[in-house]
Amino acid sequence: MIGRVALGDRRAFADLYSATSAKLFGVALRVLKDRGEAEECTQEVFIRVWHAASRYQVNGLSPMTWLITIARNRAIDRLRMRKTGPAGLEEAAEIPSAGPGPEELALAASDRERIVACMGELPEDRADAIRRVYLEGETYKELALRFDVPLNTIRTWLRRGLLKLKECLTR
Known part of the structure; x- marks a missing residue:
């Protein structure tokens, strides 16, 4: 699906979203502990996936690992933005x-x-x-x-x- 998303296939993107959004939302929620912020984070993850799908490389790790890493990184970035001073x-x-x-x-x-x-x-x-x-x-x-x-x-x-x-x- 990621390969098809890289080619701009909107149906593949919708399928990818359906298959992975719950798990990626769970990753974001565990890190952020705020449902609304986790929802926004998950949306940002899929925007990033749409734009970065062509950079996915098969290197022994599953596509889900790549997606989880993006979700975790984005959630941690949001944590960093929360901290001030x-x-x-x-x-x-x-x-x-x-x-x-x-x-x-x-x-x-x-x-x-x-x-x-x-x-x-x-x-x-x-x-x-x-x-x-x-x-x-x-x-x-x-x-x-x-x-x-x-x-x-x-x-x-x-x-x-x-x-x-x-x-x-x-x-």
Whole structure:
């Protein structure tokens, strides 16, 4: 469908919207926690898809992973815009760069049970930190305060946790 959208096929775009809008809205809602803003974000995602479909490259990742990444990036951009003042900008800069992570790969493959099982293999605080940063859009700084650990410890938790998730998901 994305290939046909790249050629300007409006019917393919409508089909793509029907097939993916609920999931992409869910991604935006988890990050933004505001239904109206998530709806606007989802609309922006589809505008971007219409204009960027020709740039989609098949590189081993599913088309759904590409769409989820666009939705997550757009939602995080909206979070960054919410934060005002120097402290807000500093926190927004610490939002991790988006790329298809293990949880997005599992969502894209509609394999929720697998990701839940793999998250269960992580220590509870590490799994909670991963959920909060990648699904709820919390910053590293917010996690460090929440878990009362240094910022570099949070970075280490997330990096190691994602590596373990990746290993588990490839088994």
